[in-house]
Amino acid sequence: MEFLLITGMSGAGKSQAMKVMEDMNYYCMDNLPPALLAKFAELCYKSRKDIDKVAVVVDIRSGEFFEHLFKGLQELNDGGMTHKILFLDAADNVLVKRYKELRRPHPLNPEGSIIEGIKKERELLENVKGRADYIIDTSNLTLSMLKEEMSNIFLEGKGSRNISLSVISFGFKHGTLLDGDLIFDVRFIPNPFYIQELREYTGEDENVRDYVFKWPQTNIFISKVIDMLEFLIPHYTREGKTQLIVGIGCTGGVHRSVAIANEIADILETNGHRVAVSHRDYRLK
Numbered sequence: 001m002e003f004l005l006i007t008g009m010s011g012a013g014k015s016q017a018m019k020v021m022e023d024m025n026y027y028c029m030d031n032l033p034p035a036l037l038a039k040f041a042e043l044c045y046k047s048r049k050d051i052d053k054v055a056v057v058v059d060i061r062s063g064e065f066f067e068h069l070f071k072g073l074q075e076l077n078d079g080g081m082t083h084k085i086l087f088l089d090a091a092d093n094v095l096v097k098r099y100k101e102l103r104r105p106h107p108l109n110p111e112g113s114i115i116e117g118i119k120k121e122r123e124l125l126e127n128v129k130g131r132a133d134y135i136i137d138t139s140n141l142t143l144s145m146l147k148e149e150m151s152n153i154f155l156e157g158k159g160s161r162n163i164s165l166s167v168i169s170f171g172f173k174h175g176t177l178l179d180g181d182l183i184f185d186v187r188f189i190p191n192p193f194y195i196q197e198l199r200e201y202t203g204e205d206e207n208v209r210d211y212v213f214k215w216p217q218t219n220i221f222i223s224k225v226i227d228m229l230e231f232l233i234p235h236y237t238r239e240g241k242t243q244l245i246v247g248i249g250c251t252g253g254v255h256r257s258v259a260i261a262n263e264i265a266d267i268l269e270t271n272g273h274r275v276a277v278s279h280r281d282y283r284l285k
């Protein structure tokens with residue numbers, strides 16, 4: 001029987017992840033007390049319903065989280081039940097924003113600062129994150145992107161502890177990408193905005209892409225960025241980094257950065273990397 005433990009930061013998307021696992025025909029249980037892990041696995045194994053895939057969410061909502069979690073996992077091993085751990089994470093500023101949007105207090109600091117609660121939670125989860133088989137940073141993932149990432153891991157077998165890459169286009173006039181690890185400025189490329197027949201399109205459209213890529217400097221730039229990333233990725237991975245956010249910025253975040261971000265993401269994916277691409281500032285017509 002396949003047994004998956006889902007855990008991670010509050011607000012990082014564990015509930016959504018559990019729904020995705022249900023869609024993949026996993027038998028799911030939310031907020032299972034860690035002390036009951038082995039007993040629950042045994043019940044599933046002996047069930048007459050032929051349960052062969054189980055996913056449980058365990059997190060800090062159980063007050064005695066670390067006192068029993070690793071003991072529970074050891075009991076699984078002792079019973080011959082192999083398991084995997086999926087850890088969901090997100091940047092602090094993203095978690096704060098999500099809490100504010102939902103108007104919820106942090107469970108570890110319900111009467112005080114959200115950021116202080118997040119800090120306490122990170123300290124508590126440090127050891128279990130270190131033991132995780134899969135780590136997904138949801139900071140820049142939509143629900144559909146999360147589904148795709150989990151499908152890659154659990155249906156297509158592409159998952160690993162390797163670093164995941166997020167390529168994000170943005171416009172400098174709307175502010176720089178605050179959580180970007182590497183920021184590239186593509187404003188040196190002629191701007192399609194000043195071409196009347198291209199202004200109302202985006203970098204997703206073929207006519208804009210053709211204009212952006214007709215300039216030799218565009219292709220040279222992309223080649224050099226790919227070379228740099230392929231050099232850096234294994235070094236970041238060895239240092240324990242789980243996500244690399246690459247920002248591609250132009251003036252408005254509509255034309256050049258969108259086309260180039262898509263191209264870089266496509267090349268990285270072809271090279272075998274886990275890649276998510278998103279566009280912060282453009283809106284479809």
